[in-house]
Amino acid sequence: MARFRILVPDAKFDDDGVIERRLSGDDYDWTICRAKTMDQLPAEVLDSCDGIVTWHVLRFDPALVARLQRCRIIVRAGVGYDHIDLDSTAAAGIAVSNTPDYGTMEVADHALAMALVLSRGLLRYHTELLADPKGAFNSAASMGQRRLTGQTFAVLGIGRIGTAAALRAKAFGFRVVCYDPYVSRGVERALGIERVESLDELLAQADVLSLHAPLTANTRNILGADALKKIKPGAVLVNTARGGLTDPEAVLEALHDGRLAAAGLDVFPQEPIDPETPWYKTWVEQPAWLRGRLLLSPHTAWLSDESRQDARSKAVETLMAFLERGELRNCVNGMTAAAVRSNLS
Template identity: 50%
Template sequence: MRILIPDAQFLDDAEIERAAAGPGVTFDVHRAVRETDVPEASWRACDAVICYHVIQYRGPWLDRLERCRVMVRAGVGFDNIDIAAAAGRGIPVCNVPDYGTTDVADHAIAMMMALTRGVAAYDAQLRADPVGAWRFDTPPLVRRVRGQTFGVVGLGRIGTAAALRARAFGMDVLFYDPALPSGAELSFGFGRTRSLADLMAGADIVSLHCPLTGETRGMIGAEALAASRPGQILVNTARGAVVDLDALFGALKDGRVGGAALDVLPVEPPEPDHPLIRAWKAQEPWIAGRLLLSPHAAFYSPSSIVDLRRKSAETVMAALAGEPINCVNGVVPRHG
């Protein structure tokens, strides 16, 4: 068995992956930024590929996967893989949806709390002026979270975990997820809306936990933000392109949206000249204390990385044994 990792995001020689895969498996590890950085022979010789987020696995390049019997995305999102093209070549694509569930949910709640309790704003103000800024009433978004409505877009694993954490803070929970069967909300005791507009109008905080698809790309745009409850806080730990950054800039600038906490952006790292990023960096008075950024880090903890790497290798081995898990394109793997 030969497993190719073209765009590895670790520095060792696949020690965790080798331990999970067991004897008789060879790992071909690269740290490429484009597919052409990996020797063509490596693509043609592999039985499986573990894909990170750097390379775009698309189109004719997949023809080089002559022996490949499975592609595993080391992560939850798989928008950098053309899963239909892989299916057309008989290659199942699997993901690892459960490695960082609690970490992302924790991060979403932490970002919400940092804004609603003014933690980040207090720290920034005191760093600039420890004496003059010794005031409790300066952050613009401080509020009591108990009794607020926490809105979730996408009630999957992470969305559910975030919703349960919000409820533990005494918040009401409302969600929008057209893919969830009717009645699922009864098992949680959450409120459900049948439209995004109703969710936006009904929630004080909206936390995004949906995948990036053709339907969700730009979903939080001008129309959705126009429906927002005044003063709403938007939290995005899902995919950056779900939010139209230009529309968010406008909604923050005119005061319709109270604040935003973004772990993900449409372009990463951010474009320094985007009006929103430029205003945030300069801490222009209108945005001070209203925008919080983190560097696509919600998934991260040392424990989650170990889980991700181990589960990626286990998912490969399960598929090669003819027992695929978490397949996202409906292909049954070929036996060797």
């Protein structure tokens, strides 16, 4: 008989837990679901699971946490955990861990790809060539394209992914500056980049602004309408971090006003996007002023075959380390191994 019962409530893979079952062995009984609401989850499994590995679809609000009578740990198969209520899990004696060491290179690559495509005008050239195969071959009409070398690549958040993006930007000849009040001083010197002391200073210098901050109460909508009014005119904005850091409606307004030259968004406040959302409908319609200036991808910056496997395997390793040895890795809700509830018999 299996020692541990594990629930995956919102799996983002097609198989029945091949990687999870192979890594954990016979001591673990896995229930793989693809639910979007609590009501779609088996009640008996909710009540009896020892641990959970979750992706980013299902929200762990206090009502759902209250159903977890035996659960000792929730592992997020990914980095962001803003969909998990940290207070109610801690109060219930449930540890919450994330998986920060996967997809770092992919997200940094995606951020630079968006920045380069938009800064070099490739999306605009692409759309112009589709619309007018002959007229597009008129370089005089594309004046204003700037050399990337020497432009300022501004990084908001210089953690793992922000660091990887900064190093890539340096390789393209950008001057790189960062702002992160939570990172120790001197990190920027080790990376060979510059540091500014405020968000306003970062915005004023940015030719490209790349967001790499977590979503917290302090960072939610940090690049809202007011902040976008302070950004250097003609800047390119890239968000591959969390959708709640900026407001797409405000981004569209900044594009329309000319404050932003272009923007690339991989993450959104609501996912999937409601097709009736006004800003999204505008993007679909592609008015002349927006054409070639807004690049979207569906929260796939992290995605590669390798990173998906890493997210799954590292999440399982984190789960097993705690359940079998009491080793608590990457805990984000302030719990210690000793404070986690004892498994009920």
